Amino acid sequence: MVKLVLLHKADSIYEDEPDRVYDFPRSYLKAVNEAVGDWIVYYEPVKAGPRGYFAVAKIAQVIPKPGAEGRFLALIAPGSYLPFDSDVPRLLNGRPLEQALTGPDGLPRSGGSVQLAVRRLPEAEFARIVNLGLPQDLEWQEQVRYDPVPAGMQEEALTFERPVLERLTRRPYRDVAFRRKVREAYDYRCAMSGLRLRNGGGRPEVQAAHIRPVERDGSDSVRNGLALSGTLHWMFDRGLISVADDCRTILVSHNKVPGDVAHRLLRSEGTLLPPQDPRNAPHPENLRWHREHVFGQVMPTDPAPWE
Template sequence: MVKLVLLHRADSIYGDVPEAQYDFPKAYLKAVSDGVGDWAIYYEPVKAGPKGYFAVAKIRQVIPNPAAEGRFLALVEPESFLEFDATVPRLIHGRPLESALGHVDGTPKAGGALQSAVRRLPEAEFARIVNLGLPPDLERDEATRYDPVQPGFADAPAVFERPVIERLTRRAYRDVAFRRKVRAAYDYRCAMSGLRLRNGGGRPEVQAAHIRPVADGGSDSVRNGLALSGTLHWMFDRGLVSVAEDATILVSRNKVPGDVVSRLINADNRLHTPGDPRDAPHPAYLKWHRENVFGQWTPDGSAPWD
């Protein structure tokens, strides 16, 4: 097994879905096959967009692409994909983070390896890039973001730095990373009510909801997330509200009182989406929610409006 860098362009003509699959030609089959069972970092070249190194995922399997002869798909472990909290540039202080992209003196090379869609990545360089994109102290940073003094943190002399892979697979860490990315993508505004509420300490009241739960094959991609108020998050998880193909908000009218709808849902009845269209909900996740969750709630207790 070997760790990899996978070049990805948002405007790619190939069938890339970073959280699910990576489409590549036969020329890279040996390199990608060597990476099966190990982790890869996604990289967006500067000319294609501003991201740089932007996410990490584990490669589960390589199969022929059924839609394109001579191409292959690297399938991603469903629960492994995680976007970086902050994108990481290729160069820091003028030197590449990948040694293969630099000369002996550390100055960057041009062309050649830089343009390769798949690059092998040494363990130490993988760890360095991940640590820059997903810092070891991310949980502490989030916990003290709006309240600097937190029980259990104030007396800690230093952050315990867990091994990179342990951090990437730990649910508590992933939940923090997902929440930060989703709420920021929606500018801390509820996607259904349109409200941006903060408490007295400035803490955003909006929550991050998975459209398709991780337990049901969903990912921690921003495109599988919605920023929602607490009540609407509760309603969305129970299928009382959903989102149509045209971004219209769907409401289970026989289960939700009309006055509740008028108070909670924005007047135009349409979903507010992120400023960056690449962060907008993926149609496949919304379709899954409509087909598997929407309208299926059976009351098992009082609702928030009772």
């Protein structure tokens, strides 16, 4: 097995869904086949400003792309995709993070290797990029974000460092990373009420909800998330509310949710508040899954918050 960098462009002719599938031509088939069962890093060049390395995932298998001669699909292992907490630029202090992109003088190369959409990535470089994008102490950063603690306690908490791959597969770490990205995407506002609530210490009360649960093959992509208040998160998970196929209109199970309750809790427009970056909007397939498998089909067994 081998680790790779996979180039992704949002406006490409290749139909990538980074948390599900990577579309590539035959010329990269050998390299991608070698990476089956191993981790990859996604990289996106942006002309207006360097986005750089932005996520990790694991390749589960490679198949021919149906109806597209000479094209193949790398299927992403369910639950493996994880966006970086902060995008990592290609250059650090003017030098590439990949040795393959570095000239004899230590400066960036130009030409062929830089343009490759699939590049092999040594273990040490993979670890370095992931550590920059998903810091070892991310859980600690979130814990003390609004409740600072003495420096001595922080030093004690950081004495134990988890290996990169252990962090990438550890659910508590992934939950923190997902929560930070989703809440930030919606500017800490509830996507259904439009409210931005903070407690006395300044901590945002909004939660990060998976549209399709991880245990049912959902991903930790921001596009599989919604920032919701605690009550609306409860209602969403229990199928009392959902989102229509226009990806905007909020659906309400009126036989289970009193009209006055829906009126008080939801935006007057009856539509989702969009994320700040349109690229983070909920994926239509995730919303479809929720409508078909959760909405109107789950009867809550615990008391409703408004009762």
